[in-house]
Amino acid sequence: MTRAYNFNAGPAGLPLPALERAQRELLDFEGTGMSIMEHSHRGKAYERVHNEAIQLLRELLGVPDTHHVLFLQGGASLQFAMVPMNLVPAGKSADYILTGGWSEKAYEEAGRVAKVRIAASTAVEKKYVRIPRQNELALDPDASYVHLTSNNTLFGTQWHRFPDVGQVPLVADMSSDFLWRKFDVTRFALIYAGAQKNIGPSGVTVVLVKKDLVDAARKDIPTILRYGTHAANNSLYNTPPTFGIYLMRNVLSYTKEIGGLEEIERRNRKKAEVLYGALDARPEFFRAPVEKESRSTMNVVFRLPTEELEKKFLAEATERRMVGLAGHRSTGGIRVSAYNAVGLEAVEVLVSFMDEFAKRG
């Protein structure tokens, strides 16, 4: 079997060993004569997988005991509603920092269920090419929380240093750069991430949330939408997406095996260096719109001289088994998503094609 070079923006590529493990035991999980999908979520076999996934996440990322690790459903889109429903009591409001299409969506959704404010926005004519600086944040010290999107898949920007928001709880949508490196989890009151970029298949959402925040959250909302429900039941209040969590366990376990987040970060930085290096080497051909300090290690976006050349580039890339390189339908251009499972080899194949294509003009 020849694997494609998968640059999809999500669902994205997964580490081959994690998939091979799933394939090997798909019909017979650990000698039980059943697929892990066929096990009860209240049985011992699944429970071990579930708890191992939680434990591996805690270990890899250094999640302290002050925070719950929850596995939910519904992706970031459901979190856009759950966060304000849980965390904004009547009479209070929440601050949003806008850095792209996803943070705009988070802000709009929150506005349907709570009072919201824009604390900063780097939009210029609906485009975002950078992350705001600390002195550009107009924070409300009484806000229930400040929300940011740590990485912006559409525009290819990323927070490299998280802002100082004082005593206000910091909430982050990390869907597209969760688990690409270590960071100080204690600075965040709540982090949410759809699994389908760096850590698993779609259908699982990881939430890290401070225990005291959960205790103080609103109770007058549907049971299934309360973080407290899932925290009190170890994410087993209702039937979880067991296969998705199992596969995430495989990815986390493989991540640990190859050296944890230190190694993942090293690889990702190298990939980004090679990609941006290729862009910067030919500024007359590749236009990289993002401010250098805000460049994403996960999603590298650029334009070619004409849309016609972009089409040709994408078609030729596909012939060479490189998939997922078209920019988001709202932005156009080229987007290279180089998530954890994308190897340096794939990036090198791409970069050598980019060079060749640019030379041809």
Place this chain on the structure above:
Amino acid sequence: MTRAYNFNAGPAGLPLPALERAQRELLDFEGTGMSIMEHSHRGKAYERVHNEAIQLLRELLGVPDTHHVLFLQGGASLQFAMVPMNLVPAGKSADYILTGGWSEKAYEEAGRVAKVRIAASTAVEKKYVRIPRQNELALDPDASYVHLTSNNTLFGTQWHRFPDVGQVPLVADMSSDFLWRKFDVTRFALIYAGAQKNIGPSGVTVVLVKKDLVDAARKDIPTILRYGTHAANNSLYNTPPTFGIYLMRNVLSYTKEIGGLEEIERRNRKKAEVLYGALDARPEFFRAPVEKESRSTMNVVFRLPTEELEKKFLAEATERRMVGLAGHRSTGGIRVSAYNAVGLEAVEVLVSFMDEFAKRG
């Protein structure tokens, strides 16, 4: 590999050919060099699978054009909230028919977001051993809808003929007996079902809903919780649980191959006949609490003379590779879940063990 006899109540067994197909192409979906999990949900490969699953559901069940087929996340537990949030406008109320633990939960959750009424309940000392008769329903002709649970996994009862609710929209939680036979879908305004019993892995919820009901639904709730959002986007508003839908597609495709719901119903009726036959043949040993007319074809519950014998029964069954036979923790006893993927062979192995066990006393 020796397969277990899987009588789990859900997540439950899946047809082996559907799993084998998934195993074969887990690393390379249709020659694309990628797992179906690694494909974009906006790409052609996944889109074909997605639409095929919808089409197969329509075909197998005879879902008319008046109804949307939606694939959501969050299981029945999220539907408990979404149904009233979407369908009960201010000043109106909804009717609930209580026949077990799950309909109680649906009723309680609806009560958090809307006005609700109990239209009937067959509870006697917190136990439910039958489905109510038509003349026991105290229906509100102005209700936004009447809600019922078509099959009760805890107590082993099932609606064999759906009630006449006049002009009021009928809503059903069919999580535990969806797709076990054909029925007149047009009698229902909305049907929801977690996939993990008869049609797939956990993490996918199927919703069939009348188009005019969606159009008239409330708009003042979070976007992700509105049926209209998912209907307008062919269930691709946000990233769907692609692998779960793919696997469901495999199950549906296999179901069609073996003869569709006519064949599935025939098999299920035969399995139920064999199981209840074994219970009725030894009434001095097996106590089957459910009224005969209300007996479930999906979950067959019974008690042995003592709890000690029940423990022994379960332990010996496990030794013979029969799993999932313990009754729900809230009810105790024995529960045989004989969903679509459970073969007659498995039921015969179980019944012959039951006979032998009863003879020993």
